[in-house]
Structures are given as structure tokens and as C-alpha cells.
Amino acid sequence: MQNTFLRFLLLISLLLFFFPVHTQTNETDVKKWKSGKLSQEDFKGQNTFKGIPSKDSIRLEITNGKEKYNGITYKYYKVENLFDRKNSYITDSANINAIRFAQLNYDLLEVYRRFIQQQLFAGNYNMIADYKYVLDDFEKQKKIIDEETKNGLNENRLEEWELYVNKALVENPEPVLQKTFKRKFNVSVYLGGSYIIPTGDIGKLYNAAPCLNLGFELGWQRIYLMFDYNIGNATPKEDILLLYDGSNKIWERGKNLQYLNGMFSLAYEIYSTPRFALIPFAGYNGSTYSKKYKNEDKYMILKNESNSWNAGLCFDFRFKNIYNFRAAQSFILRNAGGENDIYSIRTKIFITGTNYKSDINIGGSQIGISLALHINAGILKR
Structure with a gap:
């Protein structure tokens, strides 16, 4: 003791x-x-x-x-x-x-x-x-x-x-105090993966779709325009009969369909620190299940499309500054990265409405989650 x-x-x-x-x-x-x-x-x-x-x-x-x-x-x-x-x-x-x-x-x-x-x-x-x-x-x-x-x-x-x-x-000159919101206009890109789960009527027809997530973002201070694109594959839970150009086509149960999802959203950063940001968003959503067919010498694409709304939250976990010491010369410390760049892991949770129309009309919603590397570079300073 x-x-x-x-x-x-x-x-x-x-x-x-x-x-x-x-x-x-x-x-x-x-x-x-x-x-x-x-x-x-x-x-x-x-x-x-x-x-x-x-x-x-x-x-x-x-x-x-x-x-x-x-x-x-x-x-x-x-x-x-x-x-x-x-x-x-x-x-x-x-x-x-x-x-x-x-x-x-x-x-x-x-x-x-x-x-x-x-x-x-x-x-x-x-x-x-x-x-x-x-x-x-x-x-x-x-x-x-x-x-x-x-x-x-x-x-x-x-x-x-x-x-x-x-x-x-x-x-290693004297450091300068960095202002949290010193950028007016920003351009961001992000790349990762997403998982989109259909619910309601649409959930009775299709399984969840694992996707590649690509994103592009324009920002003015705390306001952002987000462009998201998700591409992946989904499978029907049952055979689906569709009429196309006067002929019937069957999407067989368990066979891959291409799934595309595009979102255009307006977002606002309601909370931000050097380590974390919370950003709600809402906007337009378009999604499509499709399959390519060969008809004589031509290819045709049969689609089941929806145009509706989306809403969700972004959780940006910004990278912690990492420092490394160089063996015997460890005290030569260098700052990594430009002072206008922010790297983060972006987790996005969202929900979309659905209104799929072809010869079948089905509703419901889709719930999605994505995880991506987000790179934000300031263009203009105050």
C-alpha cells in the first residue's frame, strides 16, 4: 500500500x-x-x-x-x-x-x-x-x-x-493556429461500399444489394450538395414477370440483376469538431433494377425504375493526426498533409422512398448504409 x-x-x-x-x-x-x-x-x-x-x-x-x-x-x-x-x-x-x-x-x-x-x-x-x-x-x-x-x-x-x-x-517553423471553418468553398470525393436493403412491398420482391459507393460533394461553408452513386447486384426473391416491347420476360428467382442507385441531396453540417462532423441530408433518389437481353442482333435493357426521395445522416470520423519518430533522428518532426485537407471515414445511414413502375407498381422503402473514405480539399480561404 x-x-x-x-x-x-x-x-x-x-x-x-x-x-x-x-x-x-x-x-x-x-x-x-x-x-x-x-x-x-x-x-x-x-x-x-x-x-x-x-x-x-x-x-x-x-x-x-x-x-x-x-x-x-x-x-x-x-x-x-x-x-x-x-x-x-x-x-x-x-x-x-x-x-x-x-x-x-x-x-x-x-x-x-x-x-x-x-x-x-x-x-x-x-x-x-x-x-x-x-x-x-x-x-x-x-x-x-x-x-x-x-x-x-x-x-x-x-x-x-x-x-x-x-x-x-x-x-519545423512555429505552428499557426488553424481555424476550424476557414474554408468557404470545398470540393470532396469519397469512395467505399454500401449495403441497400429493400423493405415493404419492394422487400418482398428483391434481396439486399451490396454496392460500390462513389460520391462527389460541393460545399459552401456548412452547406453541401451531395451526389451519390451506388452500383451493385441484387437477386429477386421470386420469379418476376415483366412485359417489354410486347413480349414477356421473366426475372428468375436468385439470378443476378444490376442495381443502380443515384442520390442528389442537400446537406447541412449541424455539428463539427476537428475529429467529428454530423451532417443530415435530404433530396432526390433514383434507383433501378435492370437486366440486359439480346434481341436478334441488338441488346435491350429491361428496367424496373423508381424516382422518389431520400433522407439520412452522415457521420464523418476525421483522421487523428499521426506522428512518427525517425529512429535516432526522431526529433525531426514533420507535419503530414496540407492544412486545407481533411481526411475522414464517412458513415452514411439513409432511407429512400420507392415507386417502381413497369407493368408492376410496387412501393415500400429502401434502407441503406455506406462506409467510405472521404477526402475534402478547401479551394478558397476566407
Whole structure:
């Protein structure tokens, strides 16, 4: 029981040390990375560790912020890279490269800070819980630098690591806050599969149809025009007699028919976050069961068509930003994808009316579900 309590206290201490949450920082006690390079004056602490000639204390701190843009207030988390002056010191016995070595560690943490900031600005709020994995990687990288530079004594290796970390800073500039609805006009495409189940009278004649789902979408802010096309096969539950061009044709039970479904819908995004969107829609639906026949030297297509309505819901599960570390050079972090692109898994549940007419008139409805990869690219920014 005592060991469990001590482990709990240790965990809380580590969390508070690495990632404290504050609303304001005392500028005299700490130095922000963006305020300039470290100097002798930044080491104001007392040597409380025997045998350790120098010590640099650095940490990340997160604050709450907000920014107004086009009448919309965006709240966000801002991450700062801080050098703790009161807990950092250099003694007369410290090596000549002590300040350079401290600056290298400080710059290295800045690379990781920018990555965490980029994730938070992009809406990946899971990073608040996952940041410890990023800092674990920082500690591993820092240990490699400590060993290779011998804590700054190896001048050649120290210079190599300085160049390397500075290159990472250049390649990963300060992140910019992304606005959730910064696009006015959007074009989207999606590709996946669907499953359409007939019900009512139509359900007595046809089995469900597995389909390929293709989609195209035009959007203006939160309003969308959706074009869906489903193509697949269905089978009759019983023999169906149809009259075509003066002759009878039989669609035999269990034999494949081609099924086509097209939907033209108006949609509105009623709820949206960087990770999820809920979009109801309604509009026109056209669907057809058909079969091709050869009549002498010509082919004819016998159809059973319906023109009616559709309504449903889209559930867009937007991709979580994924970060990968590169082996020994893991701290060179790159942002994946363009800032105007949104990739998501779109689940669509819908219902359509039916009014099939040929020599038979049948009603009912069709219930469908589709799952597709949805790619949204912004065209015009505000």
C-alpha cells in the first residue's frame, strides 16, 4: 500500500514538472525560448548538488488562449518552452561549453514543443494526455546527445548536434493556429461500399444489394450538395414477370440483376469538431433494377425504375493526426498533409422512398448504409 502511494506521488510530481498548466508566468524567474539565446545571467540558481558543476532546468508550460477571427472566437492551448533561471546554475568548475550545451538541450526541447503545439492547434486535444510519449522521446534523444558530446566536452560532436538541431528548427517553423471553418468553398470525393436493403412491398420482391459507393460533394461553408452513386447486384426473391416491347420476360428467382442507385441531396453540417462532423441530408433518389437481353442482333435493357426521395445522416470520423519518430533522428518532426485537407471515414445511414413502375407498381422503402473514405480539399480561404 505504501509503495503504491509513493508511486502515485512520483507520477504526479513528474506530470507537474514536465507539463504544468498556468495562466501566467513570472518573467523574472523564467526565460522564454523565443526571447533569445542563453547567457551567463540566466543561471541564477544556487548549486545544491555536490559534484555537479552546472545544471540547466527546462520545462514546457501550457496556457489557455483565445483569438477572434471573422466574428468567431477560437479557444486554444498555447505551449511555451521555458528556461528556469532560479533552478539553473553554472559554477567556476563547469566546462567551457556549459552554456552551449544548455542551449542545445533548450533548442532540442523547442523542436518537440513545436510539434506538440502543432498538434493542439490542429485540434488533436488527445495530445494533452499523449504529450508524455513525446517527452519520453525527447529524454531518449537528450540521453544520446549527453553520451555523444560527453555533456558538452566533445567540441566536435557538440557542433555537429548544434547544426543538426538548428536544421530541425528551420524545417519545423512555429505552428499557426488553424481555424476550424476557414474554408468557404470545398470540393470532396469519397469512395467505399454500401449495403441497400429493400423493405415493404419492394422487400418482398428483391434481396439486399451490396454496392460500390462513389460520391462527389460541393460545399459552401456548412452547406453541401451531395451526389451519390451506388452500383451493385441484387437477386429477386421470386420469379418476376415483366412485359417489354410486347413480349414477356421473366426475372428468375436468385439470378443476378444490376442495381443502380443515384442520390442528389442537400446537406447541412449541424455539428463539427476537428475529429467529428454530423451532417443530415435530404433530396432526390433514383434507383433501378435492370437486366440486359439480346434481341436478334441488338441488346435491350429491361428496367424496373423508381424516382422518389431520400433522407439520412452522415457521420464523418476525421483522421487523428499521426506522428512518427525517425529512429535516432526522431526529433525531426514533420507535419503530414496540407492544412486545407481533411481526411475522414464517412458513415452514411439513409432511407429512400420507392415507386417502381413497369407493368408492376410496387412501393415500400429502401434502407441503406455506406462506409467510405472521404477526402475534402478547401479551394478558397476566407
